[in-house]
Amino acid sequence: MKKFTEHQGIVAPLDRANVDTDMIIPKQFLKSIKRSGFGPNLFDELRYLDEGQPDQDSSKRPLNPDFVLNIPRYKGCSILLARRNFGCGSSREHAPWALEDFGIRAVIAPSFADIFYNNCFKNGLLPIVLDEASVDQLFAEVEANEGYQLTIDLPGQAVVKADGTRLPFEVDEFRKHCLLNGLDDIGLTLQFADDISVYEQRRRQEAPWLFAQNS
Amino acid sequence: MAGKTLYDKLWDTHLVRANEDGSALIYIDRHLLHEVTSPQAFEGLRLAGRKPWRLDTNLATPDHNVPTTDRSSGVEGIVDPVSRIQVKTLDDNCDAFGIVEFKMNDLRQGIVHVVGPEQGATLPGMTVVCGDSHTATHGAFGALAHGIGTSEVEHVLATQCLITKKMKNMLVRVDGKLGAGVTAKDVVLHVIGVIGTAGGTGCAIEFGGEVIRNLSMEGRMTICNMAIEAGARVGLVAVDQTTIDYVKGRPYAPKADLWEQAVTSWRELVSDEDAYFDQVVVIKGEEIEPQVTWGTSPEMVVAIGGQVPDPAQADDAGKREGIERALKYMGLQPNQSIQSIKLDRVFIGSCTNSRIEDLREAAAVVKGRKVASSVKQAMVVPGSGLVKAQAEAEGLDKVFIEAGLEWREPGCSMCLAMNPDKLEAGEHCASTSNRNFEGRQGFGGRTHLVSPAMAAAAAVAGHFVDVREFAAQ
Numbered sequence: 001m002k003k004f005t006e007h008q009g010i011v012a013p014l015d016r017a018n019v020d021t022d023m024i025i026p027k028q029f030l031k032s033i034k035r036s037g038f039g040p041n042l043f044d045e046l047r048y049l050d051e052g053q054p055d056q057d058s059s060k061r062p063l064n065p066d067f068v069l070n071i072p073r074y075k076g077c078s079i080l081l082a083r084r085n086f087g088c089g090s091s092r093e094h095a096p097w098a099l100e101d102f103g104i105r106a107v108i109a110p111s112f113a114d115i116f117y118n119n120c121f122k123n124g125l126l127p128i129v130l131d132e133a134s135v136d137q138l139f140a141e142v143e144a145n146e147g148y149q150l151t152i153d154l155p156g157q158a159v160v161k162a163d164g165t166r167l168p169f170e171v172d173e174f175r176k177h178c179l180l181n182g183l184d185d186i187g188l189t190l191q192f193a194d195d196i197s198v199y200e201q202r203r204r205q206e207a208p209w210l211f212a213q214n215s
Numbered sequence: 216m217a218g219k220t221l222y223d224k225l226w227d228t229h230l231v232r233a234n235e236d237g238s239a240l241i242y243i244d245r246h247l248l249h250e251v252t253s254p255q256a257f258e259g260l261r262l263a264g265r266k267p268w269r270l271d272t273n274l275a276t277p278d279h280n281v282p283t284t285d286r287s288s289g290v291e292g293i294v295d296p297v298s299r300i301q302v303k304t305l306d307d308n309c310d311a312f313g314i315v316e317f318k319m320n321d322l323r324q325g326i327v328h329v330v331g332p333e334q335g336a337t338l339p340g341m342t343v344v345c346g347d348s349h350t351a352t353h354g355a356f357g358a359l360a361h362g363i364g365t366s367e368v369e370h371v372l373a374t375q376c377l378i379t380k381k382m383k384n385m386l387v388r389v390d391g392k393l394g395a396g397v398t399a400k401d402v403v404l405h406v407i408g409v410i411g412t413a414g415g416t417g418c419a420i421e422f423g424g425e426v427i428r429n430l431s432m433e434g435r436m437t438i439c440n441m442a443i444e445a446g447a448r449v450g451l452v453a454v455d456q457t458t459i460d461y462v463k464g465r466p467y468a469p470k471a472d473l474w475e476q477a478v479t480s481w482r483e484l485v486s487d488e489d490a491y492f493d494q495v496v497v498i499k500g501e502e503i504e505p506q507v508t509w510g511t512s513p514e515m516v517v518a519i520g521g522q523v524p525d526p527a528q529a530d531d532a533g534k535r536e537g538i539e540r541a542l543k544y545m546g547l548q549p550n551q552s553i554q555s556i557k558l559d560r561v562f563i564g565s566c567t568n569s570r571i572e573d574l575r576e577a578a579a580v581v582k583g584r585k586v587a588s589s590v591k592q593a594m595v596v597p598g599s600g601l602v603k604a605q606a607e608a609e610g611l612d613k614v615f616i617e618a619g620l621e622w623r624e625p626g627c628s629m630c631l632a633m634n635p636d637k638l639e640a641g642e643h644c645a646s647t648s649n650r651n652f653e654g655r656q657g658f659g660g661r662t663h664l665v666s667p668a669m670a671a672a673a674a675v676a677g678h679f680v681d682v683r684e685f686a687a688q
């Protein structure tokens with residue numbers, strides 16, 4: 001999992017409430033045996049004018065010029081500004097996989113659906129809850145200023161504007177620790193790699209046949 | 216202080232680290248892989264730039280998606296594109312990471328839970344995991360074995376460990392002797408009928424008692440296989456001479472001095488006399504009769520002489536509704552006799568009952584007889600290429616074919632209908648598999664779980680019959 005400490009990036013405003021995970025990544029892309037490569041199909045139905053199929057080269061498809069991710073000034077964005085109840089619906093982990101694969105590192109919204117919120121942390125994506133008024137304010141500023149950027153300061157738990165204004169946010173200590181250190185479950189277990197090696201050495205003495213397999 | 220159960224001993228010897236929150240890191244000795252639950256795990260490793268912690272503990276084989284008909288055109292010949300991609304992906308991943316795989320046309324390929332024991336890749340005292348709930352099967356060897364999810368498959372690949380919590384201890388003791396014609400499958404179906412599909416939730420079930428001691432390893436595997444249907448992720452049988460004799464000489468079993476050393480250690484793999492079990496269930500072997508499931512859950516089971524239950528007789532409203540729903544799905548009437556249920560198809564196979572003894576049992580029943588004309592299809596799907604070869608060496612394939620049963624290539628097949636072997640809506644099937652859930656063997660399909668001998672007798676009669684009377688005829 002990618003570490004998340006401080007991140008600065010272009011903000012893209014997705015001005016609609018209740019964006020569900022079907023919208024984030026439609027069902028026809030779930031048959032994949034991979035967990036990468038979903039980026040080109042992120043928001044597929046909003047982003048393209050035709051119906052997307054798996055295994056299709058999306059670079060040749062007709063784009064919806066009105067959709068935020070297709071507007072040139074938001075090119076290269078890595079922070080998504082969203083409305084309430086973002087990520088509702090199906091529990092598919094493909095939704096954070098798609099956002100991450102596209103290049104989004106953080107989503108700011110007044111509220112998130114539970115499962116999606118959890119899935120984000122497992123995949124190095126930071127969901128940030130700010131109050132409605134702050135989010136409204138951010139939408140206004142993004143739309144008024146081309147190239148608008150924000151800085152996410154995870155250790156300091158604040159969204160920082162260009163003028164230095166800090167908008168504090170809450171995040172669970174344990175999750176913060178995992179993100180700061182880039183630790184998923186595997187990463188956490190690997191912190192105990194020495195214990196595992198010590199165990200293996202002992203077992204090699206006690207039960208050597210378990211280490212002489214595939215002969 | 217009370218002694219230790221077999222499960223306690225296995226847990227203690229594999230504990231790497233106990234965490235503050237009650238979870239623990241346990242070490243995994245054997246990781247089995249198949250094509251359905253592994254692709255995202257390999258992808259995860261790749262994305263994170265990780266390598267498997269220890270290659271030699273992994274063993275893979277495709278089983279769920281493989282066709283059981285002609286395979287001469289190899290993986291390219293798999294018609295369903297999704298299945299083909301999954302099988303190919305397993306091949307590619309195993310090649311790329313250097314994991315031993317018995318590929319589709321390898322003689323050793325088969326259902327992962329048949330292949331592991333057959334190769335001696337499952338050994339007493341091991342921890343065994345696989346991205347499949349029927350991993351409980353391997354507990355028959357006195358191994359701590361259970362199913363895991365895809366994210367855990369990745370975790371085991373990367374760390375050789377699993378984060379888990381200790382379960383409770385439950386003992387199911389089957390005393391006495393089994394009557395003629397009663398098999399391990401009947402024992403486990405009967406046990407599930409008694410304790411229910413949630414009876415073992417949160418527990419590791421150790422199966423003990425004279426009946427279990429007298430079973431072959433294959434019978435013990437059939438029983439542990441269905442521990443999961445009793446709600447337990449783990450089933451166990453203590454190690455004895457039967458276990459040791461079965462393992463000896465298998466390709467992955469220890470050799471020479473290591474063998475002697477291993478056997479000495481394996482003899483300890485029994486529960487202490489004074490071990491404490493949180494729950495004990497005692498069953499009399501003499502009371503077990505051949506079983507048939509009538510409903511859509513493995514606990515909906517009765518003896519062959521019995522009847523489909525009457526919802527009007529149910530103790531409470533919840534049970535009544537459950538019975539009514541199952542009867543409707545299964546197209547059965549209250550109080551209908553089990554023997555009056557007519558069959559459209561018969562499936563002999565799956566990780567529960569596709570080993571050589573199962574096939575011998577079924578062949579003995581159909582020998583010199585014919586499948587009833589009312590049965591559309593009866594098929595035998597051996598659990599592995601080696602089981603198939605053994606059966607052919609014994610001439611069992613001819614017995615089946617002469618009786619009108621199809622003789623197939625190894626795989627999961629109609630157990631879950633992920634390949635083209637499926638029931639059609641409304642069809643009744645006598646099946647030696649382990650799950651009779653709605654749609655399990657095909658949309659609208661109606662599954663009745665039975666032993667191989669009972670399935671074979673049903674194929675000949677066209678409806679369920681008591682194999683004890685049938686065999687004597």
Ligand code: SF4
Nearest residue numbers: 349565566627630631
């Ligand atoms: S035979 Fe059936 S139960 Fe066994 S592994 Fe295959 S699909 Fe699962």
